[in-house]
Amino acid sequence: xxxxxxxxxxxxxxxxxxxxxKAFANLNDRPLLAESLERLEWSDWVxxxxxxxxxxxxxxxxxxxxELGCGKVRSVVPGGETRAASVRAGLAEVSxxxxxxxxxxxxxxxxxxxxxxxxxxxLNEGWDGVVPGLPVxxxxxxxxxxQVVETLDRGGLxxxxxxxxxxxSTLRDAVAAGExxxxxxxxxxxxxxxxxxxxxxxxxxxxxxxxxxxxxRHWLTPSA
Ligand code: CTP
Ligand code: MG
Numbered sequence: 552x553x554x555x556x557x558x559x560x561x562x563x564x565x566x567x568x569x570x571x572x573k574a575f576a577n578l579n580d581r582p583l584l585a586e587s588l589e590r591l592e593w594s595d596w597v598x599x600x601x602x603x604x605x606x607x608x609x610x611x612x613x614x615x616x617x618e619l620g621c622g623k624v625r626s627v628v629p630g631g632e633t634r635a636a637s638v639r640a641g642l643a644e645v646s647x648x649x650x651x652x653x654x655x656x657x658x659x660x661x662x663x664x665x666x667x668x669x670x671x672x673x674l675n676e677g678w679d680g681v682v683p684g685l686p687v688x689x690x691x692x693x694x695x696x697x698q699v700v701e702t703l704d705r706g707g708l709x710x711x712x713x714x715x716x717x718x719x720s721t722l723r724d725a726v727a728a729g730e731x732x733x734x735x736x737x738x739x740x741x742x743x744x745x746x747x748x749x750x751x752x753x754x755x756x757x758x759x760x761x762x763x764x765x766x767x768r769h770w771l772t773p774s775a
Pocket of ligand 2: 562
């Protein structure tokens with residue numbers, strides 16, 4: 552039973568505002584992508600990796616994987632215009648016999664092994680997909696125009712992170728539909744798939760703004 556990981560790294564990183572894609576933002580003198588790549592390479596749960604690279608950055612991604620000794624990287628392909636298109640491109644590289652596929656945002660560089668363990672353990676209980684989630688700290692309100700029309704019950708809400716784990720065939724079918732969504736689980740949910748949540752990790756924060764890069768840099772720096 553083989554497990555594949557698809558890293559989506561093809562975003563431009565517009566909100567980071569650098570002269571290069573977010574995957575190559577400098578994080579303690581390494582490209583940001585190096586962190587998730589290494590963690591998936593070392594994971595006991597992952598057999599093979601496919602990367603959706605920023606278009607025209609496939610070669611630097613291949614070199615990075617070689618430099619890091621990431622022998623599990625089987626394929627590096629250019630991503631698409633949207634995250635869903637990049638997932639589709641990465642998933643097309645996943646071998647037919649993969650039982651499980653994890654999809655991970657390169658923008659979440661700190662990826663604890665115990666999160667992968669929780670996802671895989673739960674998936675084996677018979678779910679179509681499992682996502683790491685964190686309780687929502689703020690009260691969430693829904694707006695119509697300027698006016699608040701609803702205050703949601705925070706107790707029933709979680710913020711979804713990645714990696715997200717899926718039965719490969721279910722993910723393939725959901726992604727083939729060609730729709731867009733901000734995460735893969737939404738595509739599976741839309742087709743009636745059963746998704747559940749395990750505890751995520753604060754350090755899986757998505758690097759979006761320049762200040763987030765500082766936060767993650769701090770987490771990765773061993774204290775003296
Ligand atoms: N992503 C992708 N292909 C796209 C858009 C996004 O592979 N066309 C990936 C990003 O590389 C990232 C993840 O999806 O790992 C989450 O996207 P986001 O945080 O929005 O990153 P960017 O799109 O790069 O950032 P921005 O929206 O600021 O441009
Ligand atoms: Mg984006």
